[in-house]
Amino acid sequence: MKLYAIIGYPIKHSFSPLMQNAWFKEEDIDALYIPFEVHHSNLKKTAEAFKTLGFCGINATIPHKTAIMKYIDSCDKAAKTIGSVNTISLKNGKMYGFNTDYSGFSDDLAAKKIKVRGGKVLVFGAGGAARGVLYALKQAKAGKIWLSNRTIETAEKLAKEFAVKAVGTDRIPALLPDVDLIINASACGMKKDDVLPFEQAPLKKSAAVYDLIYNKKTPFAALARKSGAKYFSGEGMLINQGARAFEIWTGKYPDIKTAATLFRRFSA
Numbered sequence: 001m002k003l004y005a006i007i008g009y010p011i012k013h014s015f016s017p018l019m020q021n022a023w024f025k026e027e028d029i030d031a032l033y034i035p036f037e038v039h040h041s042n043l044k045k046t047a048e049a050f051k052t053l054g055f056c057g058i059n060a061t062i063p064h065k066t067a068i069m070k071y072i073d074s075c076d077k078a079a080k081t082i083g084s085v086n087t088i089s090l091k092n093g094k095m096y097g098f099n100t101d102y103s104g105f106s107d108d109l110a111a112k113k114i115k116v117r118g119g120k121v122l123v124f125g126a127g128g129a130a131r132g133v134l135y136a137l138k139q140a141k142a143g144k145i146w147l148s149n150r151t152i153e154t155a156e157k158l159a160k161e162f163a164v165k166a167v168g169t170d171r172i173p174a175l176l177p178d179v180d181l182i183i184n185a186s187a188c189g190m191k192k193d194d195v196l197p198f199e200q201a202p203l204k205k206s207a208a209v210y211d212l213i214y215n216k217k218t219p220f221a222a223l224a225r226k227s228g229a230k231y232f233s234g235e236g237m238l239i240n241q242g243a244r245a246f247e248i249w250t251g252k253y254p255d256i257k258t259a260a261t262l263f264r265r266f267s268a
């Protein structure tokens with residue numbers, strides 16, 4: 001039996017074990033995917049243990065996506081540029097790192113027919129997830145990208161790195177009527193009392209709001225609803241990042257629909 005794992009802190013709410021184990025079963029692969037709660041102080045020992053025990057693949061989630069890179073033998077170009085790894089493949093005692101958050105996000109944009117090429121995009125949030133989003137938008141040749149964040153200095157630093165334009169939250173209302181796509185790459189909406197971090201203004205009817213958060217009703221969902229714009233939660237990104245990881249490990253692309261059905265049950 002081949003062994004796979006996900007490490008995070010905390011980890012008990014992760015959907016990935018349900019999804020990956022269902023795909024292994026569906027593809028008739030003798031494998032098991034196990035969640036491990038790993039404190040950052042134990043990350044090095046954990047990485048060594050996976051090698052010693054002959055694990056074949058690992059997913060890393062919050063807070064390990066950047067710290068794990070220290071123990072990886074080789075990372076692909078996207079993971080290096082984004083600065084985080086969420087998928088590791090182990091072969092002959094060596095660890096290879098990938099970032100499937102960005103590719104899963106790109107896959108989901110394509111699946112939802114959200115046009116990015118040449119479009120005007122506003123990204124809110126400047127943490128780890130925003131880095132993958134910016135990389136994907138650049139790859140997809142977005143026409144114009146504005147980046148904003150609660151802490152403007154963080155947005156300014158990240159904007160410089162990815163050659164996009166940083167804007168303060170006070171400038172967002174003037175941009176809203178003109179943007180084609182608004183992406184919430186922040187944790188705004190994870191807490192019940194979170195409010196929209198900028199003043200609301202009407203969006204184009206054809207605009208889309210893409211929220212990386214997948215299990216909450218966020219202020220970004222309300223923003224889309226009030227303008228009659230399309231709204232997409234991060235469920236598709238979550239499933240697609242897992243599918244890309246599965247493909248890296250097994251060479252097979254799994255059935256997205258199986259995961260979508262499971263996700264509905266998981267989050268009910």
Ligand code: NAP
Binds near residue numbers: 185213239
């Ligand atoms: P992170 O590195 O901790 O960054 C958090 C970001 O959210 C920062 O920009 C922070 O702003 C901002 N923020 C936090 N609370 C806020 C609030 N109440 N109002 C406005 N801004 C707030 O986290 P991350 O890894 O980037 O993840 C961001 C979100 O994306 C999380 O909710 C995560 O669950 C989600 N995510 C989803 C997927 C998926 O597959 N769907 C994948 C990855 C991440 P400051 O700089 O001002 O602190």
